Amino acid sequence: MQLTGAEIVIECLKEQGVDIVFGYPGGAILNVYDALYKHSDEITHILTSHEQGASHAADGYARATGKVGVCLATSGPGATNLVTGIATAYMDSIPIVAITCNVGVSLLGKDSFQEIDIAGVTMPITKHNYIVKDVKDLADTIRKAFAIARTGRPGPVLIDIPKDVTANQCEYEKAEIDTTLVTKPEINPEEIETAVEMIKASKKPYIFVGGGAVLSGASESLKEFAHKIDAPVADSLMGKGAFPGTDDLYSGMLGMHGTKASNYGVSQCDLLVVVGARFSDRVTGNAKKFASGAKILQIDIDPAEIDKNIMTHASIHGDIREALELINERLEQQEHEAWKAQIEEYKQKHPLTYHPDVLSGPFVVEEIYRQTKGEAVITTEVGQHQMWAAQFYKYTRPRTFLTSGGLGTMGYGLGASIGAKMGVPEKTVVNIAGDGCFRMNMNEIATAARYNIPIIQVVINNHVLGMVRQWQNLFYGQRYSATVLNDAVDFVKLAEAMGAVGIRVTTQEEFREAFAKALTMQRPIVIDCQIDCDDKVWPMVAPGAAISEAFSEEDL
Numbered sequence: 001m002q003l004t005g006a007e008i009v010i011e012c013l014k015e016q017g018v019d020i021v022f023g024y025p026g027g028a029i030l031n032v033y034d035a036l037y038k039h040s041d042e043i044t045h046i047l048t049s050h051e052q053g054a055s056h057a058a059d060g061y062a063r064a065t066g067k068v069g070v071c072l073a074t075s076g077p078g079a080t081n082l083v084t085g086i087a088t089a090y091m092d093s094i095p096i097v098a099i100t101c102n103v104g105v106s107l108l109g110k111d112s113f114q115e116i117d118i119a120g121v122t123m124p125i126t127k128h129n130y131i132v133k134d135v136k137d138l139a140d141t142i143r144k145a146f147a148i149a150r151t152g153r154p155g156p157v158l159i160d161i162p163k164d165v166t167a168n169q170c171e172y173e174k175a176e177i178d179t180t181l182v183t184k185p186e187i188n189p190e191e192i193e194t195a196v197e198m199i200k201a202s203k204k205p206y207i208f209v210g211g212g213a214v215l216s217g218a219s220e221s222l223k224e225f226a227h228k229i230d231a232p233v234a235d236s237l238m239g240k241g242a243f244p245g246t247d248d249l250y251s252g253m254l255g256m257h258g259t260k261a262s263n264y265g266v267s268q269c270d271l272l273v274v275v276g277a278r279f280s281d282r283v284t285g286n287a288k289k290f291a292s293g294a295k296i297l298q299i300d301i302d303p304a305e306i307d308k309n310i311m312t313h314a315s316i317h318g319d320i321r322e323a324l325e326l327i328n329e330r331l332e333q334q335e336h337e338a339w340k341a342q343i344e345e346y347k348q349k350h351p352l353t354y355h356p357d358v359l360s361g362p363f364v365v366e367e368i369y370r371q372t373k374g375e376a377v378i379t380t381e382v383g384q385h386q387m388w389a390a391q392f393y394k395y396t397r398p399r400t401f402l403t404s405g406g407l408g409t410m411g412y413g414l415g416a417s418i419g420a421k422m423g424v425p426e427k428t429v430v431n432i433a434g435d436g437c438f439r440m441n442m443n444e445i446a447t448a449a450r451y452n453i454p455i456i457q458v459v460i461n462n463h464v465l466g467m468v469r470q471w472q473n474l475f476y477g478q479r480y481s482a483t484v485l486n487d488a489v490d491f492v493k494l495a496e497a498m499g500a501v502g503i504r505v506t507t508q509e510e511f512r513e514a515f516a517k518a519l520t521m522q523r524p525i526v527i528d529c530q531i532d533c534d535d536k537v538w539p540m541v542a543p544g545a546a547i548s549e550a551f552s553e554e555d556l
Contacts, residue, residue, distance in 0.1 A: 005135040005166040006031035009099065010039050012142040015177045018070050020044045020061065020422055022054040024081075026074025028114065029101035031166035033072075046422065046451060049443035051078050053415040055085020056441070058096045060416025062089070063402045064377055065423040066217070067179075068149050069096040075103055076114030079160070080121065084409060086156045087125040091406025092238060093215060095154035097145050098122075104164040105133050119160050127155035135168040143175065151183050153302040154215055185301065187318035192326045194314045195273075198297055199331060202271035204339045205231040208254060208283075211238030211405065212276020212300060214398040218242065218321035222275065225324045229273070230336045232343040234262035236277050237386075238405040241395035246374075251343055252352070255283035256541045257387045260350035260550050263541070265343045266291050267548035274298040276320045279309035280406070289546035299323045350539075350552075352391050359508050360531050361385055361460045365392040367508075368430055368458070371515055376400070376428040379417040381437030382408045384466040387537040389432045411440030417455045418448055428456070428519065435461040435485060442494065448524035449499030456518045457500075457526045459491055462533045470536050475543070495526035504528040 003011065009032050013021070021043060025033045036045055048054040051073045058069030069089075073082050079100040089096045103112040119131045128148050130141050138161065145157040199205060207229065213222055219242050226233050226249050233243045234254040243250060252259030254266055266272060272294045277283070284290040287310060295313040298306050299320055306315045316323045354362035365388045368376065374394055379402040380386040386403055395401050402420055404412040417431035438459050448455050460466075465483040472480050495502030501523055503514045511529060518525045539550040 001172055002169050003172040004031065004035070004169050005138050005161065006035040008135070008138050008172050009142065009161070009166070010035045010043065011172060011174065012139055013043060013070065014039070015143070015175055016068065016146045017179050018043060020046065021070040021072055022046045022048055022057040022061070022419065023072030024048060024051045024054055024074070024078060026078045026114070028075035028103060028163045029072060029078070031163065032099070032101060046418070046447065048415065048447050050441065051081035052085055052411065053418070053441055053444040053447060055082045055096070055098065056088065056412050056415030057419035057422070058098070059085060059089045059094050060379060060402055060419030061423040062094050062096055063416070064399055064420035066399065067423070068146055069094070069419060071096065071098050073098070073100050074114070075101055076116050079116055079118040083121060083125070086122055086158065088404050088407045088409045088412055089156040090125040090127075092211060092404065093154050094156065095149040096156045097149055098156060098158045100158065100160045101166060102131070102160050102162045105162045108162065119158065122158050125156070126158050129158035129160070131160040131162070132165055133162060135165050135170045138165065139172060143177065152185070184319045184322065185317060187316060187323055187326060191314070191316045192323070192330065195297055195316055195327055196330050198271060198295060198314060199229055199273070199327075199334065203336065204269045205229055205271040205273060205336065206266050206269035206294070207231050207233045207273045207275060208266065208277055209233060209235040209239040209242050209275045210277025211236065212320050213239055213242035216276065216301070216320035217398070218276070218324055219398050221321050221324035221328060223247070224328050228328060228331055228333055230334045230340065231273070232265055232340060234258065234266060236280065236283055236405070237390055237403060239277060240390060240401040241398040244396040245394035246396055249340070251347060253390055255280070255547060256285065257391070257537050257539065258547065258550070259347070259352060260539055260552070261343055261346035263539070263547040263550045264346050267546065269294045271295050271297065275324070276300060278305045284310060285541045285545055285547040289548070358532070359506060359511060359529060360535055361388040362392045363508055364458060364460060364511060364529055365389050365432065367512060367515060369393045371519060372428055372430070376430050377402065377420050377424060379403065379413040379420060379429065379431045381413040381431075381433040381440070382410050383434045383437060384470065384535070384537050385432050385434045385460040388460070410437040413437070414441050414444045414457065417457070418444060418453055421453050421455050430456045430458060432458050432460065434466055435459055435463060435491070436465040438491065439489070445495060445500050445524060445526060446498040452522070453524060454522045455524050456515070457524065459526065459528050460531060461491065461528050462531050462535060464533045466535070467537070469533070473534065473536075491526055491528040501525040502528065504530065506530045
């Protein structure tokens with residue numbers, strides 16, 4: 001049948017099983033929005049307050065559901081406003097498809113009104129991108145984009161469509177798409193055998209889990225693997241929930257703000273099994289001193305990550321879940337009681353602590369954990385609150401901790417929480433923010449209110465840029481340059497002005513009551529938590545130091 005390009009876009013979204021998109025209209029994309037209007041009973045559109053919010057919402061939807069998230073924007077500034085969200089998804093390997101529209105084909109390259117070469121702009125931060133200049137190529141391009149986004153190491157793909165292409169017509173034939181079909185590299189059996197022999201030879205093995213274990217759906221295989229090796233487990237920010245934070249083998253996060261137990265253990269192990277992690281500098285500290293006494297076995301679907309930051313002794317290139325299943329089949333039960341006892345001693349000697357009697361970030365996070373019984377989806381912005389959310393909430397399932405790990409995007413969490421709540425509406429969704437981050441995209445509270453999306457926004461409000469101030473306090477002679485947010489902004493009044501509920505709390509008991517109330521309300525709510533400006537995240541590894549040199553408040 002003959003369809004316009006805009007109609008083909010909608011039909012192709014339906015082929016992919018897309019039932020929700022996030023976006024913001026404009027002149028160049030009007031034809032697509034007109035076609036979308038006619039299918040509003042099949043595809044829900046969430047109008048965000050800003051295009052960046054749409055890209056973060058698509059990202060949060062993808063992280064929470066495992067599906068491809070979709071966002072739409074018009075040409076020029078609409079398209080460039082997606083860039084931060086696309087880069088966030090790229091750094092964390094999140095599958096989203098961003099559809100932008102541009103000026104007509106004859107106007108391209110002429111500095112036309114609201115023209116931007118968005119394909120050129122986003123080339124370094126996408127797995128692939130397209131500009132479709134012929135309507136006959138449109139359907140196949142959209143199908144390829146979705147396949148690329150979810151295949152192998154996932155990531156964002158951008159499709160830019162000139163406006164006249166959305167108006168032109170061509171023949172469209174519906175395709176049956178199996179969205180669960182994902183091509184995976186074949187695993188070399190010799191790599192599995194080498195891994196098994198390394199594990200058998202190890203006396204002090206450690207497992208380090210990254211985001212790849214979440215993306216591959218490897219949680220059950222990973223749990224079996226850890227108990228079969230009988231080894232302690234640490235995770236990265238992105239790996240949280242892949243291995244249960246309540247398991248006896250779990251020792252906490254690794255790296256700059258990781259636990260001393262994990263940092264000491266990895267520094268002393270003789271074999272480090274790295275499961276879907278890329279050795280970020282925030283994890284390794286001084287790379288030359290990282291796990292210097294250990295053999296490194298890395299499992300990753302992306303061969304470019306192997307030997308990129310840390311040299312390995314052996315590796316397995318392939319899907320995490322498949323690799324772990326193959327190892328589990330071949331490996332007999334191992335026992336490392338003395339090694340586990342040593343790590344347990346570190347856990348008991350160096351627990352995560354905080355001042356018990358005042359309202360603080362750690363208390364807020366632990367209270368959220370208690371009241372949600374660990375069943376919530378937690379999104380965060382970036383900074384101290386993000387680290388507290390990683391440290392003090394016990395994640396037992398994947399896709400329940402959504403945060404910007406690689407890019408460190410302030411302003412990510414609120415949009416992501418909206419996307420997550422739309423993707424898993426049965427879950428309680430809480431966005432934990434600092435006051436500095438909340439200011440970045442707090443206009444998305446209006447989006448939540450417009451659609452009555454009942455997210456709970458908790459603001460850890462210390463009236464400073466807390467993480468930057470912490471560095472200024474420890475390493476810059478307490479020169480607080482441009483980090484004090486001492487102004488008259490009232491988040492409670494802002495929430496109410498945008499149509500949400502606002503509550504300010506200053507004590508532990510007030511927070512308990514406010515959060516309990518939030519759980520019963522089917523409305524968006526903002527809880528403004530006033531804490532001390534000099535609360536810090538502990539432990540910490542100084543820049544350039546080895547992770548074994550982690551220090552805490554008591555050490556100072």
